[in-house]
Amino acid sequence: MDKLVGKVAVVTGAASGMGKQISILYAKEGAKVIVADLNLEAAEKTVEEIKAAGGEGRAIVANVMKQEDVENIIDQAIEVYGGLDILVNNAGIMDNFVPVAELTDELWDRVLAINTTGVMRAIRKAVPIFEKAGGGVIVNIASAGGLYGSRAGAAYTASKHAVVGLTKNVGFQYATKNIRCNAIAPGAVNTNIGNTITAPSEFGQARAMIGMGVSPRTGEPEEIAKVALFLASDDASFVNGVVVQVDGGWTAY
Secondary structure, three states: OOOOOOOEEEEEOOOOHHHHHHHHHHHHOOOEEEEEEOOHHHHHHHHHHHHHOOOEEEEEEOOOOOHHHHHHHHHHHHHHHOOOOEEEEOOOOOOOOOOHHHOOHHHHHHHHHHHHHHHHHHHHHHHHHHHHHOOEEEEEEOOHHHOOOOOOOHHHHHHHHHHHHHHHHHHHHOHHHOEEEEEEEEOOEOOHHHHHOOOOOHHHHHHHHHHHHHOOOOEOHHHHHHHHHHHHOHHHOOOOOOEEEEOOOHHHO
16 A cells, blocks of 8 residues: 555545545555645545544645635645645536536636636646656546536536646646646546536436436446546556546447
């Protein structure tokens, strides 16, 4: 259990679901983890689990829509733990399956701000730190919705496609700097992101659900965390600029 010994990781959206399990697994593997989330109380509970298992973590409140919060979580990693080795951009929201004809500027701006701009800002802050340190790893949580046309509404789909493109761009451009950037594209996973679905569009949801019948099962956050561990570890030293589909075969049909 030592794949990340001596490493410092930042994980956003780390109070629950995939972010929580990634944080816990990273800590078990030796990393010191900044557990960042909008819900500080829940983030502190994640840290309690980390410490109960003998790991090290620090909870920090962060709204990834705010540039100052994004920068602060990385600054805190350096201040508290002396550096940054791994950045996991996990925070995200759904979009109520709203199709483009029903889409408001407000919903578009909010979804893109959290799912895409927050990711960019965290990477923008981390890359110079990685360059100075001689390398680093970025793991972005994309989605099957970032690879296909109708697994959600227009805003979510666009936001995750953008994350996929950003991942490939960063991975290629900084490959000679020993910086790796990969993404995970989960299928249906048992997390609380569904709580961000409040008043789904009847038309949009019906269209997006057409492909759900072929999904073999719902995944668990722990299954995504294991892939995130691989991508963050030296086991994936030659894996860069790729998107790993983790969906039980759902999108293979």
